[in-house]
Amino acid sequence: MSMLTPPGMGGKYRITGNTYPRMRRPRNRRRIVFAVVAAVIALGLAGWGTVQLVDAFTGGGKKSTAGAKRDCEPVPTPSAAPLPPKPRHVTVNVYNATPRSGLxxxxxxxxxxxxxxxxxxxxxxPEYDKKVRGTAVLLGxxxxxxxxxxxLGTQLVGTQxxxxxxxxxxxxxxIGTAFKALEPKPNADAALAALAAPAPKPSASC
Incomplete structure (x- = not known):
């Protein structure tokens, strides 16, 4: 009986020869395949989640334009107001509605x-005589x-x-009862010049 044969066992359980039996169980290939597939899926999901987080913090992969120089876009020019008429084109009828003569x-x-x-x-x-308490009424x-x-309003203030x-x-x-005189000519000329000055064009710089 071989030294590898347990005591009390013989017959078909007797071990003979120089070849030792393999005691470990055979590999379960299916379990290994499943483990590999699961690992690949997990890595894929992790990568996809990372991409989504990056997109969320970087605006979907688009470059931010904040603080960067952008191409200038055409700015619509507002329709300019028509220039006022020249004083020579304004015909003025002057009426005195006060008790003071010569105004x-x-x-x-x-x-x-x-x-x-x-x-x-x-x-x-009679509709206005002695009934205009302010500086003057402009009627047109x-x-x-x-x-x-x-x-005409550049020549006197406080008109209705x-x-x-x-x-x-x-x-x-x-002319009303509060009228004293026309605006000083330098003030009136400055007001006329400001009235005739064209409005500045919108800047095209970004």
Missing amino acids: AKAAADELKKRGFTIGKVGNAT GPTAHEGYFRV LKTDTRKTADIDLI
């Missing part, structure tokens, strides 16, 4: 020196706001603007 003629003479065209000069109608047609009021149904382009200057 209408004095104001008309000064406006003429400043380049305005003078129409009628006299006392105000429906389109007077488009330029005539603005031009009103419109009527006239079809002509002339304007009535109705």
Whole structure:
């Protein structure tokens, strides 16, 4: 009996010869394949998750334009307001609505020196006579706001603007009780120059 044969065992359980039996179990190939596949899937999911996180923090892989110089885009130019008419194109009727005499003629003479065209000069109608408590009322047609009021308004402050149904382009200057004199000519000229200055164009720089 061989030395490798356990005591009490013989017959078919007797071990003979010089070859030793393999005691370990055979490999389970299916389990190994499953483990490899699971590892590959796990690595793939981890990589995909990393890409999603990177996209979330970098804006989807797009380069950020914050702080970077961008190509200038054309800026729509706003429609410029029409230039106001010249004083010589503004016909002014001067009426005195105060008890003080001579105001209408004095104001008309000064406006003429400043380049305005003078129409009628006299006392105000009963509708306004002694009823204008402010500096003056500027009365004109429906389109007077488009330029005539603005031009004549540079010559005195504190005026009230009103419109009527006239079809002509002339304007009535109705002098009120608070009127003292026209604006000093340097101030009026500066206001006219500012009124006629074109609006600055929008910058095209980015």
